[in-house]
Amino acid sequence: MAPSKIRRAIGHVKDQTSISLAKVGSSSSVSDLEVAIVKATRHEEYPAEERHIQEILSLASYSRAHISACVKTLSKRLNKTRNWTVALKTLMLIQRLLSEGDPAYEQEIFFSTRRGTRILNMSDFRDTSQSNSWDFSAFVRTYALYLDERLEYMMEGRYGGRRSMYGYNDEDHEDNEDASVVRSIPIAELKNEQLFSKLLHLQQLLDRFLGCRPIGSAKDNRVVIVALHAIVKESFQIYYDITEILGVLIDRFMELDISDSIKIYNIFCRERKQFDDLENFYSWCKSIGIARSYDYPEIEKITQKKLDLIDEFIRDKSALEQGKKISDESGFVKETDSCEEEDMNAVKSLQNPSLLKRKNQNLRKKRK
Incomplete structure (x- = not known):
């Protein structure tokens, strides 16, 4: 035998x-x-x-x-x-x-x-x-x-x-x-520390999901594929929640102090890699028929240009705070106010997560 x-x-x-x-x-x-x-x-x-x-x-x-x-x-x-x-x-x-x-x-x-x-x-x-x-x-x-x-x-x-x-x-x-x-509590109503904490846990959860990509003989096994099907669908909501929090943080970016702004920069750096890995994982899942292609969210691209823009804004904000300590001239303040408005417009161009969330919600409504 x-x-x-x-x-x-x-x-x-x-x-x-x-x-x-x-x-x-x-x-x-x-x-x-x-x-x-x-x-x-x-x-x-x-x-x-x-x-x-x-x-x-x-x-x-x-x-x-x-x-x-x-x-x-x-x-x-x-x-x-x-x-x-x-x-x-x-x-x-x-x-x-x-x-x-x-x-x-x-x-x-x-x-x-x-x-x-x-x-x-x-x-x-x-x-x-x-x-x-x-x-x-x-x-x-x-x-x-x-x-x-x-x-x-x-x-x-x-x-x-x-x-x-x-x-x-x-x-x-x-x-x-x-x-x-x-x-x-709705995400938009959470305090900043609550947002950071929730996002950290979501990032850890997404890392665990990405770690579930099978290797070797397991990639073609029917039981493994069925097991993946359930958690792939769960990962869609993880992604939606992450993008929603990113959108809220960008909306609040001008109100944050330097330390929290740096946290956001580090968060975007981490999400850049996670989203790239997630897109690759989803591409493989689609290729073997896990869930329907139109069920998958459209993954946001976090480019180096966006990271550089956040970094530049943080540097300008830091320089501005240093300048305020040594100068209280009203004319200087008015000029920097206009600079802040320009910087904020640039930063708000980053809030593709919010825009993407709306697109994903509309996409889900169309499917229904």
Whole structure:
């Protein structure tokens, strides 16, 4: 028997054993839930059947206890397996539960850290069963890192970023889930420090997404491509949020002090590389048929000319502040006021992110 057939046979036996154990180890409803999870994450190199995922969503909706049992089973599945197919399909299931399931999934998975089990920590995952499994193991690790960062971002938005030594303060979340939920504030109404903080987290999340580009044998695998499909669609909103914040920061540019202006310059430098990498990633995704081409956002180009313009304005602003310390002549002030207006017009020419956001919104309206 060929090695590949032997592996499939062994995987089938493991799945059947797990199903048999699940049927006798718990109550009827929890047992059905555990069986559905095993079937959705079995060793076969095919995406999970939708009916199994829907069954899990349905069974786990009965109570918070069922959600806890679901997360516990997923954690056990990830911790025990050394097969990349099982690990990736389990992570894909977690992604579906986080995006379509009850918000309690976020808490259960995130606060598992407090109980000593970080479900999405797959940094030491290795599948050594095949010669080409390194590419797949690498994708599992980067996919888990993205999900972990996304969950962190979701929790920060939901609970306002209040942390304890274990992560976010969860002492009262489980008993009173709605009491600590923070009202969502429009981006345009956020304070500057809030904007910088939110943008930093979005940049980290986008970096995690860019790290999910598969390599080697993983690039052509069906399960990997299906896993990418979901997070590629999520990345569209990450990009829209980043461009919206960039537009707000440019609108406020004249009001900012030198230190914040320098922050914006560094942000644009980082976004220049990120957007170039994102455009390349999207081009590859389109070439293999992930999502529809017209669903993708139009990526803004941040040119060196724009960076030079911001840098020049910061230098002029710094020189102006130095000049004001040694001169209070009214004529000089009037002249610099007109210079500031010219500089501001030049800076506002950078706010393509705002313009681009409007174009992307119009594009999405046309699709509807």
